[in-house]
Amino acid sequence: MDCKICLQKYKGNIRKLTPRMLTKCGHTMCESCIRKQTRNQRIVCPYDRKVTEVRNGVDQLPKNYAVLEMMEESKTGNGGVEEDVKDSGDDDEEEDSEDSEDSEEDSEDSEDSEDSEDSENSDISSDESSDSDDSVTRRDVRIPGFTMDCKICLRKYNVTVPNRTPRILTKCGHTMCHYCIQQQTDDEKITVLPEIFPKTMRFLK
Incomplete structure (x- = not known):
């Protein structure tokens, strides 16, 4: 991608x-x-x-x-073959210069x-x-031609079905289906992320 x-x-x-x-x-x-x-x-x-x-x-x-996961799934589907580029110190130096x-x-x-x-x-x-509150707003994730599953309910994403539409948590960048987000939502905000994301289990606001 x-x-x-x-x-x-x-x-x-x-x-x-x-x-x-x-x-x-x-x-x-x-x-x-x-x-x-x-x-x-x-x-x-x-x-x-x-x-x-x-x-x-x-x-x-x-x-x-969602993008990183899609690339990993694509790499796995290709038998682990992917054109990798090593993360060299030159890249860091270039970024520091920028x-x-x-x-x-x-x-x-x-x-x-x-x-x-x-x-x-x-x-x-x-x-x-x-x-302000938009930092935790849910956004659509559109990835045409690629099938992915919600890591919470394990159902396939489907943008034509409202509850199966993938949404991004803009505070952390993780993705869940609309239905699972609704189940995790309290007073229009997600209070604690599910345990599948242990590193980001924290209050978002």
Whole structure:
């Protein structure tokens, strides 16, 4: 599966090619493309123009585990054959360089870009530019031509059946079917993730 911006294949073992999700809208891009499009700790989604705050760094955005799982399943289906690229130190150095350049560029452009950004963001409603409860909003996951199962109920995802539609938890990047999310939901928020995700068992809010 490729990043729709740079058209490079996602690689879970290479930081700059890791699929990461914009928490405001649920769209996915590789980490490198997100870094390049981040300005003043914000990124405007190229698909729907919604603004995601990136205050703690791009690497803190949730990975899209549905994409990673799909790639792993595809690799298994091909007998374990996949074109792997080793995660070398060069990649980390390149990313560190990008971070430094982005930081300098943000500092230099911050004043000049305020007016243009205000103009750009005038078309974005206040609820779209805020980063509050939307961080746990459930989003659709559309993966045409590939069959996957919900890891909670073990039923196959089916976007034509509302309860079987896969949804992403934008706080952590994991995916469950709509029905299982409803079963885990209390007062319009998921309080504790199921034990199948032990590393992310925590209150989301």
